[in-house]
Amino acid sequence: MKYVLGIDLGTSAVKVLLVNQEGEIEQEVSKSYPLIHEKSGYSEQNPEEWVNKTLEALKELTESFDGDIDKIEGVSFAGQMHGLVLLDSNQDIIRNAILWNDTRTTKQCQHIYDELGEKKLLAITKNPALEGFTLPKLLWVKENEAENFSKAATFLLPKDYLRFRLTGKIHSEFSDAAGTLLLDVAEQTWSNEMCETFGITKDMCPELVHSGDFVGNLSEETAQVTGLSSSTKVFAGGADNACGAIGSGVLSEGKTMCSIGTSGVVLSYEPSADLDFEGKVHYFNHGKADAFYTMGVTLAAGHSLNWFKDTFAAEESFESLMEGTEEIPIGANGLLFTPYISGERTPHADANVRGSFIGMDSSHTKKDFVRAVMEGITFSLNDSIEIFRENGKTVKSIVSIGGGAKNKAWLQIQADIFNAQIIRLSSEQGPGMGAAMLAAYGSDIFASLDECAQTFLSEKDTFDPIPKNVEKYQNLYQLYRQVYQQTHELSRSLGEFR
Structure with a gap:
């Protein structure tokens, strides 16, 4: 062996x-x-x-x-x-x-x-x-x-x-x-x-x-x-x-990945450098030779959830914190979160904007806040998917990796907000697996990265969008998109007090 x-x-x-x-x-x-x-x-x-x-x-x-x-x-x-x-x-x-x-x-x-x-x-x-x-x-x-x-x-x-x-x-x-x-x-x-x-x-x-x-x-x-x-x-x-893309099998045209780690990424394979997204998303060289990928970034994806846990539930495990969030209705009982706690990159290249909870009242529980954070992170990633679609890309299925792939409720939220099938792999290691695949390919264990992916990667389960949930989230997403426009100047003005 x-x-x-x-x-x-x-x-x-x-x-x-x-x-x-x-x-x-x-x-x-x-x-x-x-x-x-x-x-x-x-x-x-x-x-x-x-x-x-x-x-x-x-x-x-x-x-x-x-x-x-x-x-x-x-x-x-x-x-x-x-x-x-x-x-x-x-x-x-x-x-x-x-x-x-x-x-x-x-x-x-x-x-x-x-x-x-x-x-x-x-x-x-x-x-x-x-x-x-x-x-x-x-x-x-x-x-x-x-x-x-x-x-x-x-x-x-x-x-x-x-x-x-x-x-x-x-x-x-x-x-x-x-x-x-x-x-x-x-x-x-x-x-x-x-x-x-x-x-x-x-x-x-x-x-x-x-x-x-x-x-x-x-x-x-x-x-x-x-x-x-x-x-x-x-x-x-x-x-x-790039390694996350390799470790998720995003090695040919039409493949898309969502990674929720400290930051969040939506990444799609590109066979050439010919497309023009006018700088709305990143355009980088792939880890596969002579290929490229486009990518949108949420600066504080998993970091937003880590921040919430460390600040308000330090003694709880993540499993305990997220338990029961699937029972909270879409929209977290009227609570909306924007994950701009470290500024934002896509679609708002704004280092000064800061996050917010909108719609808080005395009836909200901790589980409502956790659900709102999960939804807000996913809405932010959806901004990138919408840019891809507006520029003619078809996004029907997405491989999800990172912390967001460890929780079934969150995977269903992704399917419903992205309006796409979400695929979870048997291995959720993403970048680390991609690095291992580069080593296996370089060591001549496999003739190509594509051949390596056929051996190393397999689907664990899938999550399909639920039409009634998609409709609700599309309405809520329009409200989410308004928050940046209404708060970015406030965030800038508050900067002198930080």
Whole structure:
């Protein structure tokens, strides 16, 4: 039996999957690490936490593995997108990593538009200038931490830094590089115009490879610490959403995925870079070579539910918190929630808007609030689906992964709000499974990712939309869409009190 490892470097934890050649998860180890919030809107992490926790997870996994270590043939990575890791000429970390959910860079985003113009930016990068992306972070450091910027020899994305520390090799790959605003997405190369316009030397940009490319072996030091073999092959991996697409079988035209993790994502496969969504959704390189995907993002999807639990039900488990929500009627007895607690990305690229509960009265119970949060998150994701449909895409079935796929009531809510069949896979690992599939494909266990998907992935169950529920939700969705228009200026004005 052959094995591969999929390492998913998330925002709150790293998860390592050991998967056999039949697609069965033999072991799973997760290690958490903290976020650093020095100020409102700031979100950072110490990259050494990623390395140390990954090494701990790998060591724990090998110590309990009763098979032949040499049969673990390959390892690959999925990782949180957009984060900025700066290295000096000695390849040492200069400062904490600035993460995808950091919103300090509104001024730098405007500077990008002022210098380049929205039309040219979209033509090159296929994406608007948003606070979460990497180039605005580079410009913020350049403007606010000139000494740190002057030391910078290379920038890396989070999972690329982790891979560097395990192999000693520095690379970036297309699916993650697409989220920097420095990549020419269609041409699959670092953009000379973007770099020259904003004073980023090409030397700072790492060598680009494809997600399935072999990039080296585990270093002797990594092997010694973890118990793995130094002959284990390492493959580049992909952005978490690109790997989520692979791990959900979104590998051909017509396939769509919904992922509800810390953030929420609706992602659809694209065979080319030819479509024009006018920047309303993201357009990134896929982890499958020479393919692409469009994607809408809810910044605080699962995070909204985590926030509610931590604030109002800290002693409860998620299972207890969500128990009985299926008995709460559609509309949570007249309570509506908007999940803008970290700002929003799709369709409102607005770092200043904040969330709200609308319609509270003294009859509402905690279960009403939980149901409203679940519905509000799903309405936000539906905004992206509506953009896809308005631009001619057909969305009839959606693979659901992440936290939103663990609860049957929530899966039915998705089916009814999206008006589409929801598919739950036997494995809900998404990005980690996608990383494992890249390792299996790279190790020549399979001839293609599509062939790998046929072995690794299978449907567990499906949830069909209920017509009467669809009609109710369509009416409620129209009310939901009004909330942003009525509250975004209030949120901006309240900012001075935060």
